[in-house]
Amino acid sequence: MNELEYLDAAEKLLLSVEQACDRINDDTDADIDAQRVGGMVTLTFSNRSQIIINLQPPLHEVWMAAKSGGYHYKWDGKVWRDTKTGNDFYADLTRDATAQSAMKLLFGA
Template sequence: MTESEFLALAEQTLSTIESALERVSDEGELDVECSRSGNVLEIEFVDNGSKIIVNSQAPMQEMWVAAKSGGFHYRREAGQWLNTRDGSELYAALSSMVSEQGGIPVVLSDK
């Protein structure tokens, strides 16, 4: 994948995550605030002040996630962002992280 293809895909991924979380927040299920600064998406859980940070790393062609549960790297393989250590998928893992930090079940997807 070229750098410009990666950057476009990373931007789409960050926008998808942000839109999904804003939708959940608008429905009143979860009180989160999302803010973007370039390639960094900060997700703040208003009730407890915890955060999840999702950002793209163009030189490595990876998406990185920092959450209470740890730091994770995802590389694009077979049309999905897969964890470089355990093979878990980004949206499934992020759903678990958001659910854990937000205190309610949340399911995110790229659909």
């Protein structure tokens, strides 16, 4: 993967997270505040807990920090996969957002 391919895939991921937050806020009482600054999106839940997703261009990775820990994802050509567990980014985000918000939330591509 070259730099342009990484940036394209990573930007699509961040945009999909922002759009999912908008959808979730419209459909539920979750009230997720999604703030984007450059290559970083911070999700703040009503209980003030946060999930931070940021781009790591030199490594061609996307990192996510949540209460459960920190995760590094690489694009495998189809999905962003955790470099240690192989889990899909959206499955991990769904798990952590659900835990931190105490509401069933669903994120996906």
